[in-house]
Amino acid sequence: NAGVTQTPKFRVLKTGQSMTLLCAQDMNHEYMYWYRQDPGMGLRLIHYSVGEGTTAKGEVPDGYNVSRLKKQNFLLGLESAAPSQTSVYFCASSETQGSNQPQHFGDGTRLSIL
Amino acid sequence: KQEVTQIPAALSVPEGENLVLNCSFTDSAIYNLQWFRQDPGKGLTSLLLIQSSQREQTSGRLNASLDKSSGRSTLYIAASQPGDSATYLCALHTGGFKTIFGAGTRLFVKA
Numbered sequence: 136n137a138g139v140t141q142t143p144k145f146r147v148l149k150t151g152q153s154m155t156l157l158c159a160q161d162m163n164h165e166y167m168y169w170y171r172q173d174p175g176m177g178l179r180l181i182h183y184s185v186g187e188g189t190t191a192k193g194e195v196p197d198g199y200n201v202s203r204l205k206k207q208n209f210l211l212g213l214e215s216a217a218p219s220q221t222s223v224y225f226c227a228s229s230e231t232q233g234s235n236q237p238q239h240f241g242d243g244t245r246l247s248i249l
Numbered sequence: 250k251q252e253v254t255q256i257p258a259a260l261s262v263p264e265g266e267n268l269v270l271n272c273s274f275t276d277s278a279i280y281n282l283q284w285f286r287q288d289p290g291k292g293l294t295s296l297l298l299i300q301s302s303q304r305e306q307t308s309g310r311l312n313a314s315l316d317k318s319s320g321r322s323t324l325y326i327a328a329s330q331p332g333d334s335a336t337y338l339c340a341l342h343t344g345g346f347k348t349i350f351g352a353g354t355r356l357f358v359k360a
Contacts, residue, residue, distance in 0.1 A: 139292070141292075166346075168346075175352055176352055177253060177338070177340075177349065177350030177351050177352050177353075178293075178338075178340075178350040179350075180346070180347075180348065183346050185346075191346070193346070225292055225293065227293075237283055237295040237298045238283070238293075238295070238340075238348070239295065240285075240292040240293040240294070240295075241292050242290075242291050242292040243290075243291070243292050245290075
């Protein structure tokens with residue numbers, strides 16, 4: 136009954152370092168999303184995927200890359216971390232884009248860039 | 250441009266009180282509206298989803314309504330409990346892959 140699992144849960148990076156956040160879902164969902172949540176703001180979509188091998192840009196894609204090599208996994212990469220990327224990152228998935236389909240979220244990755 | 254506002258940003262109530270959380274939006278062209286609960290350090294848990302053609306949804310002590318003409322949704326919590334303390338977020342799916350989230354209302358229920 137795992138749902139959406141994100142690793143790692145916490146990470147501290149230095150400016151310029153790179154890292155990859157992993158999201159895994161066991162619900163056989165087609166759609167997956169990466170959001171960031173900043174204090175006082177709503178979640179903002181970084182990138183999303185409509186199926187294995189596909190990715191697309193969301194609202195705030197700059198500085199991030201993604202890959203969906205397997206249906207159950209969606210990876211978010213930071214090539215050269217910047218302090219402005221300090222945030223809480225959430226992965227979500229949904230079965231389809233139907234109006235009755237909710238998004239299911241992971242517990243988040245708290246990332247600090249020094 | 251669709252904007253989503255949740256007021257108040259924080260709310261403190263005594264246990265047992267019935268309460269209403271508000272979500273307002275500027276464009277009535279929505280696909281669905283979802284209410285989430287977020288506990289500190291945790292992800293978002295879906296509470297209720299209202300499709301564009303629906304007016305309300307109920308689950309236990311929770312009732313969510315949707316009025317597109319006035320650009321409002323409310324989340325009603327009956328007989329609040331300390332365990333209801335959390336941040337409540339509303340999110341509008343406006344079609345395509347666009348979901349717009351409010352900043353949330355932080356609720357504290359005092360025992």
